[in-house]
Every structure is written in structure tokens, then in C-alpha cells.
Amino acid sequence: MKNHQPYTPREIMTIMAAREIKNGDIVFSGTGISMLAAMAAKNINAPDSVIFFETGAIDSLLEELPFAVADPRIMYWAAANSKLTDAFATMQNPITGKKVIAILGAAQIDMYGNLNTTCIGDYSSPDIRFSGSGGGCDVASFVPRCVAFMQHEKRKFVKKLDYLTSPGQLKGNNTRQAAGLRPGGVSVVVTNLGLMRFDKDSGKMYLDKFYPDITPEKILENTGFPMDVSRATLAVPPTETELKILREHCDPQRLILG
Amino acid sequence: MKNHQPYTPREIMTIMAAREIKNGDIVFSGTGISMLAAMAAKNINAPDSVIFFETGAIDSLLEELPFAVADPRIMYWAAANSKLTDAFATMQNPITGKKVIAILGAAQIDMYGNLNTTCIGDYSSPDIRFSGSGGGCDVASFVPRCVAFMQHEKRKFVKKLDYLTSPGQLKGNNTRQAAGLRPGGVSVVVTNLGLMRFDKDSGKMYLDKFYPDITPEKILENTGFPMDVSRATLAVPPTETELKILREHCDPQRLILG
């Protein structure tokens, strides 16, 4: 995507995700850009947000960027090092879980924010096999707010998932609660083109914000299902301060920003 | 009870219980005489038995006798200090649980080895209230072998318990398994008069051993229900070696032996 803006697509995506994180939030983080968004929020808009990993480390110092959620870098100077069962219980438990915001990625997303990280093609004999759920299904089941990072392409924004790994609003309306799930799942989708949210009644994805230089039409062209764009407004682009902190404090070697 | 023997009732009870412990057993121990029996076994006949507490300490050094299962004396030089849920899981888990032998006490016992440690009289408004189950119900539910220490009196060996706290053979025959319990519960009762075991078919208590100076008749007089004494033989009294180790190594200050 050509870009006349003073920021890269990765930079605006990171800032848009970081703005979703509020002070006091417990941020369930993966690695890569999701980790960077969590660090950006902590340095820009949510100094008292707490970074937390499914492997059991909480509020790690992160002197160096971890490359995996089991990277020894997350074990240093944490508030506590525990284990998987404790970490997931912290999210399943609504007393702490209600403060958790998660950042997830996926190979496919549908109009209800359900995610596929398992396979393309038939599950029993897939064309492409991915890593699988990891903690994704658990997080999407428990956590009230989830940010999904996606590249905005038709083949990724699909009518029907090849495999439903992590629950969003399932089939919309009250189907999520009816299935036994707590309210939650993916609440915002951050892509290289804009920001999508979900209608609180129908559970359907709608366009909330489009980036400078991007039109709602372009976003629809890259989306494999119909989507309401009537509520869409232009996103406030990353400020100079946001970009400065992101570039100079969070990823000076551009390990993730590229 | 008058006693012409070179040992006290507490001493013979402790030795009889200690003989039930085999090398490699994990001994679930309370305090008082049950702790002393566990220490006697370790010093006399089962050097590789492991003493273990419901509070989560395992193989503690026990330089001093603990007065409670939460006594700080059990936390020193243990193989591991954990917690209640871990300790009970170790017994509920058959892989480790099958090696566990427990030593329990009770206010009442019935002919099927069910125990009452809760109350005398109506539960909702008892004449006498006791401490309650503690871990007793759990241990009697999980553990294949349990020793019950009792004073041998009619009011303690009763036809019907005022409250069934810890399961033995319930109503005998296969009622224990039918209720959902694993095989186990109280397998031997050690009193100041003799040793009782349970018929493997009927689940009923029978007299196995009577002590020197004690007759089966005297034991029946002090038992509140009919009991088979036809299999009873004279107990081998504590040897000089057993008594020497018990007195000199296990409780030199006679804190428990009195």
C-alpha cells in the first residue's frame, strides 16, 4: 500500500491498538506487534496498565523485547512468575478478568468477530495448517475486550471460517450468551486500513474509523462480507508525540516496526 | 486400666500402629500419638517411609515434635512446602495415593469403620460439638489403608454414629464402591485393648489381635456392637528394641507418651 503519511501502516496500527488500552487495564499480550502496542500504551496513554502473559508472568520489566510468550525475558523482574493454569484462571475469574484487554491475531475473521488460527481447508486434511488456538480460544471466551490485528484482505475477512478457533459473537444477536459464553470476544479489529467494531445488538462488524488516504469503499473492496460503513469517520492520525515515544522508547531498533 | 506389662497402653498402641507402616509408604499424619507412630515406624521398621501433612509439607525433618499440622516445625527441611489443595490431590491421585497410609482418630466408630468427629446428638443442635472433619473425610475417601486410634469404650464403639464424618465401608458389602468411593477407608483399628480389622466381603469389623492380659471377652464388653472374635490371636508385644527406639529416639521427653 502506498503511503504519503509520516508513519508506516505498522506504526498507525500499533498506535490505534494502544489507544484502546486504558489505565489500570491488564493487557494480555502475545509477541510482535501486540507486545509493541502494549508497551506503547504503557509509555503513552496508560502508564498503570499491566502487561501479562498466558505463561504466567505478570508486570514483567521487559528490558528487551521477548520473541515468544515463553521467552526468558518475560521472567525477569516480574511481580510474580506462576504457570499456565494460574494465568488463565486470572482471566476466567471475573474479578480480575473484567480488567483484562487482549490483543490477538488470526488467519481469518468473520463478520461476527470469530477467529480462525487453526487451518485452511478441511480440518481432518487441511490445505494449510496453522499453529492452532494456543490461548486464543480461552481469551476470546473470557475477556470482555479483545483487539484483533489483521491485514485487511478479502481472503482474511471471510463469510465463513474454515475453522472457528476463538469465539466472537458466534452467529450474532444473543447466540454468544446462549452458547454459555460470557459477554466479550473481539470488540475491535485494527487493520492496515481502519478500525472495525461490533454492533451491540446484532453483533455484526461495522466500520468505525478509516485512516487518512483510505476510503470506506476501499475497505469494503477488501472485505469478504457486507459491512455497515454508515457510522464511519476519519481516524485521528498518530500524533507526533505518540510516534516519537513509539519509535524512540518502545522499539528503537525497529525489531518489530521493521 | 491396670497394667503389669513393661510398656504403657500408649506405648503398645504406638508400636502396633507403627508396624502397619511399610517401607516406601507415604504416611498421612496428624499430631500427637499418630505423629509418634509415624516417627516410630521411620526409626524402627520403615526407614524409607515418608511423613506427609494435609497442610502441604512432605518428608519434613521434624527436629521437634509438632503440636499441630500447621506447626512451623513441619515446614523446616521438608522436600517441598506446598498447600492444602496439593496435599489432598496427592492422596486423591491414585498414582501417589496408593502408597498413602493414614492415621486418624475419632469420637465414635461403627462396625463398618465409619467415623464421627463432628458431634454427639442432633447435628442442628448438638449436645457436644467436636472439631469436625478436617481432612479426615477426604483421607478416608481416598486412601487405601487407614489406621484408626481409639480408646476402647462402648460409647465410642457404637451401633449407629450420631454423624458420619469419614467413610469406612458405609453399610458393608459393596455399599462403599456403589456410593462412588474408591476402595479404602479405615482398615485397622488400634485401641488400648487390641487390633481390629474388617472382613473383605462383609466389611464388618472383627477382632484380629488382643494384647497380653486382655481377653476377647473384655474387648466385647467394651464394644457397642457384635463383633467376630473367632479369628483373634494374641498380639506379639512390643519388643525391647521397639520400646528402646520409641522411648529414646522418638519421644525422649515423653511429650506424647506421657
Next chain:
Amino acid sequence: MTNHLNKVMPLKQAIEQYVKNSSHISIGGFTLNRNPMAAVYEIIRQDIKDLHLYAHSNGTGLDELIGAGCISKLEIAYAGNGKAAPTCIRFARAVQNNEILVEDYSNYMMSLRFMAGSMGLPFLPTLSGFGTDILTKWGFSKSIRKSDPKIVDEKLAVMDNPFGDWAGASKVLLVPAINPDITIIHVQKADAMGTCSIQGLTFADIEQVKASKNVIVTCEELVDKEELRQNPDLNQIPFIHVSAVCHAPLGAYPSAVFGHYDYDSQYLRKFAIAAKNPDEFKKYQDKYIYGVKNHESFLKIVGQERIDAIKADPRTGYSVNMKRD
């Protein structure tokens, strides 16, 4: 650390803020070890009543709270306190005189109930207790249960194993979750944010804390964040679970704190003797609880001699060769 992460406050204020009449409460420790006694005595002084207490085996704190009439309902596994009181004395009297409603579970069941609460689950399964009166005899009637939304409708439930005889179990017993309004624990070390390091056995403290809507931590040592961050493996409770942190040296006295001090068997025996006689017990309470304004002044009455006698040996974590009776 920003201000809203600093949770340090005086114990008096923490109790006022988080413990109300009719609160559902749990306290940490086990029999004569690590009971949050500074907090227990403060609750008594603040005359907080009608508490619903969830206890596995909290001997020392339990019997003081019952003795002071703070408790109306009790769910419990074990009410004994070592050699001084094989059965807690005020507990037994209160039950025998129908002054409190009590519902019995086992220690594993109570621990699992806190664990279920800490996991955000409605229940956990166990293979314990089939065929016992723990399953059949309820302390709270159906009508009491219906009238109080904070009490679960069924004491326990039994179900068939939906996975056939997987793990060799034909049935499982389900114990309902506990989520107290407030849990109070006493630990060796905490920082101002509320991260805790417990030395020695943790009993069910971690599960009680994580199950609870609010948590007060009292600590022997209020330490810098940096000290705890140096060994995260020893911090069982991260700050996200904690509401208030109160510095309370000797805050578990007369119960023990491993590595710091032993239980005071003389004090516990004195309590046990007084507890048997209403007049003596009133004198005891007037002198040691109502007659003092806080735990510090309580400890002054107890006297330095006792405090020296129970001081822990650094090698063993308890008071070696202490006279115990």
C-alpha cells in the same frame, strides 16, 4: 509507582472500609499459624456483627471472632487449635447453644471451594465425601438459602462421570465456589502495590485471596517493590488481587509466622482456660481486646518477655526448644 497503585493504609481504616456488618468473609492461615490476628482483633473492636465466615481450619482467629459474637453463620471444615484446644471452645459453646448457624465441609472441600472461586468457576469436582453426612446434613435450610442470594441453593451435588469410567471414577461430587466479599491474610512480606511473598506453607491463602472481591493484606515487613521483583518465583500473590496493604509487625500473634516467630502456647492456653468460663472470658476480652486501642498496645500488654520467647531461630524458622504446653 503512581498513587492509585499505592494501597498502603492503616489497619483501622482498611477494616472500616472493607469489613461491614453481614459481610461474607474469609481469613488466612491454619489453626495456630499465620492467622491475621491484628485484623481479627480490630474487627472485634469495631464491633462488626452478623459476619458470614468461610473457614477451612482457622483456629485462633475463628474462636476469637465467635467469642466476640461477630459471627452469625459459619461454613467450616475444622475448628480445633492444637494442644490448647482440640476443639475450639467458643465455637463448641456457640454451636451447642444455637448462637451460630454452622455448615460442615471437609478441608479439601473448603479448599476446592475457594479454588473454584479463584478460577471463576461455579464448582470443582472431587471424589471425597460420598455416603457421608457432610453430603446429606445441611446447616442452612432451603428457605435460608433462598432468602440469601449470597448462599448457594445446594450445599453439594453428585453427578455421574460423563466420560464413562475415565480415571476409574463412576461418580464425582461437586463443591460450589466461594467468592467472599473480603479476605484478610497475614504474610511475611508485601510491597505497597500489594504483591505478597509468603514463606513456608501457604495453606489455602492464595486461593482465598484470588476468590475474593476485596483483599486486605497485613504484613510483617512492608518492603520495596524492588526487593520482591528480585525473585518473582517467591511471590505467590501479584498485586492485581489486593485492595489494601497494612503494615502489622507481629500481626499474627498469638499464632505463628514461619521465619519470624512461633505460636505462643502460653497465650493460647490462657485463652482456652478463660474461654471455658463466661466471666473469665469477659475479663480476658476486656484486658486484651477492648482495653487496647490497637495491636501495638495489645503487644505491650503481652510483654516483651513472651515476644522474645517465641522469636524464630533463623536456621529453623521456629523457636527452638521453646517451652510448649
Next chain:
Amino acid sequence: MTNHLNKVMPLKQAIEQYVKNSSHISIGGFTLNRNPMAAVYEIIRQDIKDLHLYAHSNGTGLDELIGAGCISKLEIAYAGNGKAAPTCIRFARAVQNNEILVEDYSNYMMSLRFMAGSMGLPFLPTLSGFGTDILTKWGFSKSIRKSDPKIVDEKLAVMDNPFGDWAGASKVLLVPAINPDITIIHVQKADAMGTCSIQGLTFADIEQVKASKNVIVTCEELVDKEELRQNPDLNQIPFIHVSAVCHAPLGAYPSAVFGHYDYDSQYLRKFAIAAKNPDEFKKYQDKYIYGVKNHESFLKIVGQERIDAIKADPRTGYSVNMKRD
């Protein structure tokens, strides 16, 4: 310590004794951390086949075992290995080519399944996964399940909450227990009896160990019992759960061991590149696995330079400013 409590033996012997063709096995660690690689490579050298592997997220060890054709059935939550392999390469190929049968769960579900096994329960409940294909799509058919008594009849089960809406849950999802024939973990410190001290995150190692019929522990340091007894709070695994103890310095290489060494991102990338090409992968295996007789000789080929590069900084527990790509 008497002889029958001394469990120390050579790794080769421990694998021969406890890992058989068709064993149900689990390994410790998580993605690129604390995988028991010395044991994994020994299993490959001993050409043990038809293994049924239970994994939550064992990246490094998982992909080597699959690459060597040791695995026929796999129950798993996540098969990725950090930057070098967002999806494990030999895993993806094997699934796409129908060379292994795979059944998917989530990380929490797999952890709870080990936990259920460690608690002697047939299952544990969770609120995760309703409405997903994890619940509806099974990797093992009913007939395969019936034919193998070691595979549970139902992948998962859903039940209504028997306690009404207690804890706000209308339904719970039940995950069946796992009790492997053998679990292998790598830890920082163990003694000859098998008591273990893990530094840093324990992942699901403790639950895997306690759920398992037999357990092999490989350790960086084989220490005296006395060293571990000085701080029982740091010993997560008491000896009663352990069958064999093998001293294996750098035994997790190329995965990391907190406080000892980092993961070798160069080696992992080399593996990933080779894994994409059958000929290259055979060369890789011939050189690093089949071409050596044990882990020590493997490390000689790896070379001191890499081992120095990943050496952990004593302050942080990892290799500071290590070149990672």
C-alpha cells in the same frame, strides 16, 4: 538416603526403561523454553515410534519428534516456535500430508487436562470454548477412541450448571483428564531422590509430572538433598512423583533455561530452514541427531561459540543483547 530412593541413571537407560513404542507421552517446557531436548534427541536416536504425544505448546521438542517420525497421534493446543517458526514446520507438513492424527484443544484446556490427571479426577470444568470447532471437530474418530482404552470416549462434554446460575455460569465445559504413561521434564536443579526446583515460569510441568504414571527428570544441576531442603518453598516437585533422574547439562538446548542459558535463535532458524526441505532436513538430522551418540557429543558439534553466546547473564537470567534473528 537408602539405595532405592536413589533414582539417578544415565539418560539412555531411562529412555530405554520408560519410553516404549506406542507410549502415551508428554514433555515439559513451552515453545522455545525448557524443552527436555537431550531426552527428545535420545528418543529419536532410539527410534521409538508410534508415540501418542500430549502437548500444550511444546514447539522445539514437538517439531523434532514429528520430524523424526516418532509421533503417530497428537493432542495439542499450539504448534508454533517463536520468530523462527510461527507454525512448526514439520508439524504443519505432517498434518497436511496426513502423516499424523491431530486433535486440537486450547492451552487452558490442555493445562486443565493435565491438572485433572494430577488431581486424580476424570475431568475439570472451564468456561472456555463454547460454540467453537474445538468442541465440535474431533481428530480421533469414535471407532479409534473405542479401539484404544487409553483414549477417552468423548473429546469434551458440556453440562448445565447444577448450582443454578452460581458464579454467573449457565453451562460449563468439561475437559477429560490426561494421565500419560511417561512425562519428561528438564529443570534447573534436582537431587538424587527426584525432588526438583524449577526457576522461572513452570508452565504446566508440575501438573504434567503429577498426572504421569512415570516421570523422567533431566537437570542442569544434580545437587545434594541438603541444598534443596534449605528452601522447600522453591521445590515445586517432591521426589514421590519421580521415577528417574538424569544429569544433563545444557539438556534443553537449543531451547532456553532461565538463569542458565538463552534459546539459540541461530540454531532454531537453521532448523526451520532445513525443515522446509526433505533433503536438507535429512542432512540436518544425520549431522546433529543420528550422527552423534549423545547430547554431549551433539553439543561438541554445536560448538563452544554458540554456547558462550547464549550464556545467561546472572542479573537477568537471559543473554543480554544477544543477537537474535
